[in-house]
Amino acid sequence: MDLELHQVDLRYEELRSRRPARERRQFSSLVEVGQQAPIVVVSPAASERPVVIDGYKRVRLLRRLGRTRCGHRRGLLARRMRCxxxxxxxxxxxxxxxxxxxxxxxxxxxxxxxxxx
Structure with missing residues (x-):
């Protein structure tokens, strides 16, 4: 299932470190092969936008490529928060x-x- 990139909340992106060499390799891979691993999102409440917990680099690079959608999966936290x-x-x-x-x-x-x- 795909998710529109403008829908995701990147509120924790600044907590992640950036490694330019890794980003260059992943960018090349995205160009050649496309997205292989989905980003992981949680939805703390039904009315909130999905929050990315894994895949900030993929989102950033997909946007650089001009893509508007990305593969995703819901994280376990989403299920726990609804209990x-x-x-x-x-x-x-x-x-x-x-x-x-x-x-x-x-x-x-x-x-x-x-x-x-």
Missing amino acids: CSSGCCARATRTTRSNWVGFGASCGSDSASAARS
Whole structure:
């Protein structure tokens, strides 16, 4: 499934480091082969724009190529954040390589609300 590039929220882009040599290699790859890996987005609330958590470089390079769409997939955080209205289940842990790897346990409010219905 494709996502319009103007729809994505890049609010955490400045937290990522830039490596010009890697960007040149990836740009060449995008020109020759196209996008191989999807970007990862989460939607904290149904009314908010999808927030990119992985793939800032791909978005930047696709825009440089004049593309308006990109492949994407929804991250696990999107599912966790919907389990309760307070969002307390969205505690994420990170590795030293800055990859999202795990999420806090559910607060139980989702099972409590399911039991009431």
